[in-house]
Amino acid sequence: MELYNLLSENKSAIVSQWFDAIVETYPPDTSRFLKGQQNPFHNPVGAVIYQGMEHLFEELLRAAWSENLSLHLDNIVRIRAIQDFTPSQAIGFILHLKKIIRETFINEIAERRLSDELLIFENKVDDISLLAFDNYMKCREKIYQLKVNELQGWTFRRLQKADEVYKQECVHKDIHNETIEFERKEVSR
Amino acid sequence: MSKTPKPDELSKVDYTPPKTGWMDTPAEFKQGMWCYGSKPKNLETLEFPNPRQWSPADEDWKLPENWQEILLNGLKERLDKYRSFKVFMDICVRCGACADKCHFFIGSGDPKNMPVLRAELLRSVYRGNFTTAGKILGKLAGARKLTYSVLKEWWYYFFQCTECRRCSVFCPYGIDTAEITMMARELLNLLGLNTDWISGPAANCYMKGNHLGLEPHTIVGNLEYMLDDIETITGIKIKPSFNRKGAEILFVTPSGDLFADPGTYTAMGYLMLFHELGLDYTWSTYASEGGNFGFFTSNELAKRLNSKIYAEAKRLGVKWILGGECGHMWRVLNQYMDMWNGPADFLLVPKSPVTGTVFENAKSTKMVHIAEFTADLIKHGKLKLDPKRNDHLKVTFHDSCNTARGMGIFEEPRYIIKNVCNHFYEMDEHTIREKTFCCGSGSGLNAGENMELRMRGGLPRANAVKDVVEKYGVNMLANICAIDRAALPAILDYWVPGTGCTGVHELVANALVMKGEKERTTNLRGEPLNGMEGQE
Numbered sequence: 147m148e149l150y151n152l153l154s155e156n157k158s159a160i161v162s163q164w165f166d167a168i169v170e171t172y173p174p175d176t177s178r179f180l181k182g183q184q185n186p187f188h189n190p191v192g193a194v195i196y197q198g199m200e201h202l203f204e205e206l207l208r209a210a211w212s213e214n215l216s217l218h219l220d221n222i223v224r225i226r227a228i229q230d231f232t233p234s235q236a237i238g239f240i241l242h243l244k245k246i247i248r249e250t251f252i253n254e255i256a257e258r259r260l261s262d263e264l265l266i267f268e269n270k271v272d273d274i275s276l277l278a279f280d281n282y283m284k285c286r287e288k289i290y291q292l293k294v295n296e297l298q299g300w301t302f303r304r305l306q307k308a309d310e311v312y313k314q315e316c317v318h319k320d321i322h323n324e325t326i327e328f329e330r331k332e333v334s335r
Numbered sequence: 336m337s338k339t340p341k342p343d344e345l346s347k348v349d350y351t352p353p354k355t356g357w358m359d360t361p362a363e364f365k366q367g368m369w370c371y372g373s374k375p376k377n378l379e380t381l382e383f384p385n386p387r388q389w390s391p392a393d394e395d396w397k398l399p400e401n402w403q404e405i406l407l408n409g410l411k412e413r414l415d416k417y418r419s420f421k422v423f424m425d426i427c428v429r430c431g432a433c434a435d436k437c438h439f440f441i442g443s444g445d446p447k448n449m450p451v452l453r454a455e456l457l458r459s460v461y462r463g464n465f466t467t468a469g470k471i472l473g474k475l476a477g478a479r480k481l482t483y484s485v486l487k488e489w490w491y492y493f494f495q496c497t498e499c500r501r502c503s504v505f506c507p508y509g510i511d512t513a514e515i516t517m518m519a520r521e522l523l524n525l526l527g528l529n530t531d532w533i534s535g536p537a538a539n540c541y542m543k544g545n546h547l548g549l550e551p552h553t554i555v556g557n558l559e560y561m562l563d564d565i566e567t568i569t570g571i572k573i574k575p576s577f578n579r580k581g582a583e584i585l586f587v588t589p590s591g592d593l594f595a596d597p598g599t600y601t602a603m604g605y606l607m608l609f610h611e612l613g614l615d616y617t618w619s620t621y622a623s624e625g626g627n628f629g630f631f632t633s634n635e636l637a638k639r640l641n642s643k644i645y646a647e648a649k650r651l652g653v654k655w656i657l658g659g660e661c662g663h664m665w666r667v668l669n670q671y672m673d674m675w676n677g678p679a680d681f682l683l684v685p686k687s688p689v690t691g692t693v694f695e696n697a698k699s700t701k702m703v704h705i706a707e708f709t710a711d712l713i714k715h716g717k718l719k720l721d722p723k724r725n726d727h728l729k730v731t732f733h734d735s736c737n738t739a740r741g742m743g744i745f746e747e748p749r750y751i752i753k754n755v756c757n758h759f760y761e762m763d764e765h766t767i768r769e770k771t772f773c774c775g776s777g778s779g780l781n782a783g784e785n786m787e788l789r790m791r792g793g794l795p796r797a798n799a800v801k802d803v804v805e806k807y808g809v810n811m812l813a814n815i816c817a818i819d820r821a822a823l824p825a826i827l828d829y830w831v832p833g834t835g836c837t838g839v840h841e842l843v844a845n846a847l848v849m850k851g852e853k854e855r856t857t858n859l860r861g862e863p864l865n866g867m868e869g870q871e
Contacts (some may be wrong), residue, residue, distance in 0.1 A: 176444040190798035228790040296783045
């Protein structure tokens with residue numbers, strides 16, 4: 147568990163680097179804002195991503211996933227799923243953690259012979275990236291479902307009203323006529 | 336044959352986006368971010384230029400040959416006509432105070448959604464054609480030519496602004512970026528470049544009086560559906576009048592509330608409240624739209640569509656006008672109607688027939704917001720209310736941009752909600768009142784095809800809702816805007832699933848104890864009231 151102790155001791159530095167890596171996937175002006183603005187209501191994207199990464203990292207240090215794993219992952223992926231990213235760009239940030247850890251602890255891993263532990267840790271990172279793909283797809287499907295829901299609602303109500311128009315055409319003829327009499331030409335432009 | 340990359344080359348993924356300057360980065364039209372283009376029949380109805388079949392995704396937008404001349408002449412005309420526009424073009428020092436205040440920038444991370452940069456898209460062309468420094472120094476002075484690519488960029492980004500004016504609150508010079516968007520959209524309309532989600536409703540409104548194109552019998556039919564439901568729930572049969580000459584009050588509301596849930600429950604709330612008061616009022620099947628999609632098109636069309644309200648008030652001989660819950664409708668009524676189509680000297684200064692309160696604030700327009708009207712009723716103890724009926728709700732309030740920043744309605748809806756609900760919680764102070772975050776779907780952006788855009792725009796609002804959901808268990812987002820009621824359900828469903836959306840007068844009607852009503856077992860949505868499960 148030596149690697150886990152090492153990662154645990156350096157948690158805030160690793161999460162900061164990880165956060166910087168995801169933030170750099172945005173244009174430079176945006177990444178400055180995402181890093182600089184601390185208020186979570188002014189900068190919800192930066193705040194949600196940072197908190198989500200902290201929680202995800204804690205999950206990776208656990209012996210087993212907690213039930214909150216999916217929630218933390220979803221908070222980040224839900225945002226990335228509606229921004230200007232391809233699917234691989236949207237969830238690729240997770241795999242970036244492997245690169246950060248290898249580069250940061252290259253000496254410790256070699257000197258203390260932590261390669262086996264590293265492999266186990268990296269497998270967990272891979273598992274999270276697969277879960278992220280599930281989350282991403284759920285978000286995309288939700289977007290399409292919302293589009294369908296709105297379209298169906300409109301179509302249904304239009305058909306409903308068309309039927310109602312047919313049924314009531316005669317009954318309300320007087321009101322209709324009165325309004326038609328009031329021609330548009332009376333309206334000054 | 337292509338060269339196969341080696342493993343170490345493959346692993347070198349550059350996560351950094353290209354660092355070309357904004358002028359050299361043309362807009363890339365992405366699915367889910369734009370609305371379909373105007374259909375020719377709607378432009379023809381509105382007598383707008385260049386009606387033709389086109390799609391924003393097409394390379395060729397089928398523009399007249401002299402399109403640049405048309406746009407630059409249009410720009411010059413507006414610079415001469417509107418002093419504020421000229422000032423807004425010149426005065427910005429690019430301090431960046433507005434940059435991170437836009438919900439679209441916050442949600443998308445796209446720098447061209449920073450209000451300063453969005454305005455710069457237009458300003459750069461202004462400099463390049465109308466300022467000496469821009470003409471001589473070009474790019475050095477922040478100037479550029481009007482090219483096809485620039486035109487497309489305008490279209491893409493000026494339909495990614497909801498004209499909510501949050502950025503203006505933070506601008507030290509008071510630049511109203513919404514007005515810049517309005518001008519840009521006017522210019523685009525000179526070439527027939529609108530979205531059909533805007534020009535369709537505007538054409539409907541011009542021909543039939545409302546955005547949805549509901550004809551008189553359909554309006555009556557829709558309200559009759561509601562009246563049947565009200566009778567089932569309360570046992571009270573209500574008979575409102577339509578187009579009745581001599582009524583004291585004309586009631587005008589957005590047509591969306593006559594058509595789709597949850598807005599229909601708000602309309603039921605109006606019907607019940609007015610019946611309980613015995614109000615001498617009438618609905619109009621002609622002035623059947625409070626909203627004004629012309630406002631997202633041009634000043635001229637907005638004026639044209641708005642004119643029916645005073646015209647109908649005059650025709651019916653009413654004394655004053657009462658308006659329902661809507662957002663942009665009220666910016667138009669409060670800030671433009673009097674100038675466009677007034678003076679309404681044939682109307683009286685509005686006076687509540689129930690409390691005797693004279694609405695001095697509406698002395699000029701003669702039109703009162705229903706939140707003011709109802710808050711006054713409650714203040715004078717004129718309504719019998721049972722807030723316990725709303726006890727299953729933990730409510731927060733979303734200030735609609737236009738009523739908040741456009742006319743300063745902050746207290747009235749909150750006062751009403753606190754009197755009809757026992758559980759009310761405010762969202763974070765940076766996200767309400769004059770700093771309220773837009774729903775992300777205003778100014779004609781509440782279509783279906785641009786759902787990703789709407790989700791981006793709605794993110795900051797939903798983030799604040801999520802906070803009160805987690806802290807207090809809030810389950811209902813109240814508002815006084817028909818576009819909010821149409822657009823927020825999808826946004827909440829994506830970001831904060833399980834949170835509902837309601838108009839304030841739905842809450843009022845649920846709490847309202849009406850004379851002669853039977854014991855209520857359900858609310859207006861047909862859901863059982865607390866303790867009444869199984870009896871509905």
